[in-house]
Amino acid sequence: xxCHETLAILDQYLDRELGAAQMAAIETHLRSCxxxxxTAARRTALRQRLRTAARSMAATPGLETRIHSQILAQxxxxxxxxxxxxxxxxxxxxxxxxxxxxxDGGFRTTPEAQRAFIASLAPEVAATMRVGLQQHIHCxxxxxxxxxxxxxxxxARGLNSQGQDARLAELLPEMQSHLPAKFRIVDAHxxxxxxxxxxxxxxxxxxxxxxxxITGREEGEAFESDLRGVAAQAAGLPIYVAGxxxxxxxxxxTPKHLVYLVSDLPAAENLAALRAMASExxxxxxxxxx
Amino acid sequence: MQFPASEGxxxxxxxDRQRRFDAEALPHIHDLFRTAMRVxxxxxxxxxxxxxxxxxxxxxxxxxxxxxxxxxxxxRILFHVIQHQRRRWFRFPVLKDTEEFLEANLTAxxxxxxxxxxxxxxxxxxxxxxxYRAVVLLVDVxxxxxxxxxxxxxxxxxxxxxRLSRGRRQLRDHLSDAxxxxxxxxxxxxxxxxx
Numbered sequence: 001x002x003c004h005e006t007l008a009i010l011d012q013y014l015d016r017e018l019g020a021a022q023m024a025a026i027e028t029h030l031r032s033c034x035x036x037x038x039t040a041a042r043r044t045a046l047r048q049r050l051r052t053a054a055r056s057m058a059a060t061p062g063l064e065t066r067i068h069s070q071i072l073a074q075x076x077x078x079x080x081x082x083x084x085x086x087x088x089x090x091x092x093x094x095x096x097x098x099x100x101x102x103x104d105g106g107f108r109t110t111p112e113a114q115r116a117f118i119a120s121l122a123p124e125v126a127a128t129m130r131v132g133l134q135q136h137i138h139c140x141x142x143x144x145x146x147x148x149x150x151x152x153x154x155x156a157r158g159l160n161s162q163g164q165d166a167r168l169a170e171l172l173p174e175m176q177s178h179l180p181a182k183f184r185i186v187d188a189h190x191x192x193x194x195x196x197x198x199x200x201x202x203x204x205x206x207x208x209x210x211x212x213x214i215t216g217r218e219e220g221e222a223f224e225s226d227l228r229g230v231a232a233q234a235a236g237l238p239i240y241v242a243g244x245x246x247x248x249x250x251x252x253x254t255p256k257h258l259v260y261l262v263s264d265l266p267a268a269e270n271l272a273a274l275r276a277m278a279s280e281x282x283x284x285x286x287x288x289x290x
Numbered sequence: 291m292q293f294p295a296s297e298g299x300x301x302x303x304x305x306d307r308q309r310r311f312d313a314e315a316l317p318h319i320h321d322l323f324r325t326a327m328r329v330x331x332x333x334x335x336x337x338x339x340x341x342x343x344x345x346x347x348x349x350x351x352x353x354x355x356x357x358x359x360x361x362x363x364x365x366r367i368l369f370h371v372i373q374h375q376r377r378r379w380f381r382f383p384v385l386k387d388t389e390e391f392l393e394a395n396l397t398a399x400x401x402x403x404x405x406x407x408x409x410x411x412x413x414x415x416x417x418x419x420x421x422y423r424a425v426v427l428l429v430d431v432x433x434x435x436x437x438x439x440x441x442x443x444x445x446x447x448x449x450x451x452x453r454l455s456r457g458r459r460q461l462r463d464h465l466s467d468a469x470x471x472x473x474x475x476x477x478x479x480x481x482x483x484x485x
Contacts (some may be wrong), residue, residue, distance in 0.1 A: 006405070012451070015429065015435075041399050042402065046400075046462070047430050050426075053409075053411045054415070056325075057320075057323070059322075064316065064319050071311070074345070156448045198439075290400070
């Protein structure tokens with residue numbers, strides 16, 4: 001093979017895009033021709049430099065979080081053909097609003113039906129996330145929002161009278177200050193669901209509800225063990241997210257506690273609210289653990 | 291009337307789908323971003339394109355065949371998105387393709403890269419026409435085979451080869467000029483002319 005022929009397909013050779021016979025012919029030529037050998041070496045070197053230089057760039061920090069939140073916000077998968085099988089008559093009988101309300105847990109008036117709805121969501125969310133989701137639905141969605149709005153001091157006193165560690169009650173102003181605009185803490189209490197004790201702080205803007213939940217972490221419970229993605233870091237603290245129907249969850253853990261923010265806000269806002277208060281909360285909660 | 295209590299098997303599969311997407315598609319975010327950044331030349335556009343690509347990828351993830359190359363699949367979506375955006379931006383000249391790639395290889399200078407800085411190499415890459423740049427990025431940086439680069443860009447394999455050849459040649463030209471300006475490129479130029 002001549003220099004001319006070699007140079008004509010040298011790039012394909014370097015890209016390993018030639019057949020075995022041509023690869024071998026070029027190899028033979030390169031071994032015996034210093035000039036072509038040097039050309040090949042320089043092209044390889046340039047390609048390596050280009051690759052290294054271009055690959056030194058990483059995605060904008062935060063982009064992955066944004067993408068993740070956006071995907072979680074689309075938590076209902078595209079309709080599949082199963083829905084075509086629903087009788088048209090049934091579809092007509094249900095207005096979209098009523099159907100959505102039902103999907104979000106509405107129309108369940110008995111404790112049994114409410115528990116059945118909570119149980120029906122269980123397979124849709126990882127085990128550690130479920131701990132926060134079920135309490136939010138049980139307590140914030142199915143209980144009456146109080147009509148009297150106590151002050152944060154009154155709520156803290158109420159918590160203390162329930163035997164709550166006063167340091168956690170003192171977090172209420174911190175929580176309030178980082179909630180989205182118009183949201184106000186209207187309730188703070190200790191309650192149980194499924195034999196688990198929670199500190200439950202509820203806030204509302206009159207329409208939507210946010211639950212802040214702190215509960216003891218049991219053996220083997222860890223967000224990381226059942227979730228792939230960390231959505232954000234707040235001062236080095238990983239925050240995990242999940243979405244089920246209209247409910248959005250963000251959570252982090254300390255050595256002895258699990259902390260959640262659950263709401264029907266958009267996923268990104270839900271995450272942002274917890275992220276803003278996470279560092280201070282984690283510090284205070286850790287102090288109570290020692 | 292009977293209401294289904296939940297969305298049935300579709301929703302259990304949903305969590306699984308999310309896990310698969312997180313594991314197979316999301317790790318390519320840096321590859322996709324740097325390619326989008328070099329092709330569009332603009333960080334905001336690159337972010338928009340990557341975000342849109344992931345969203346489209348997520349929506350059509352059911353059509354992705356497990357076990358096939360997810361990186362190539364995501365790149366195909368990315369370039370589709372960029373193509374679509376490009377029509378809105380009116381910024382990139384679209385090249386006319388001719389199959390005259392052989393001429394490119396014969397007389398091009400071969401720059402010595404040791405003394406070039408990364409920034410100079412990247413600046414030369416950025417000067418390439420967008421269509422050449424895309425092929426060089428896919429083959430040289432992301433190391434896709436010609437066939438996959440052709441599928442990603444939706445062009446014939448011959449066009450990939452011609453664009454690659456011309457893009458690389460232009461890159462060598464730019465870099466030889468840069469190297470020559472430091473007094474180190476003459477050897478490469480002379481030897482190339484000897485051929």
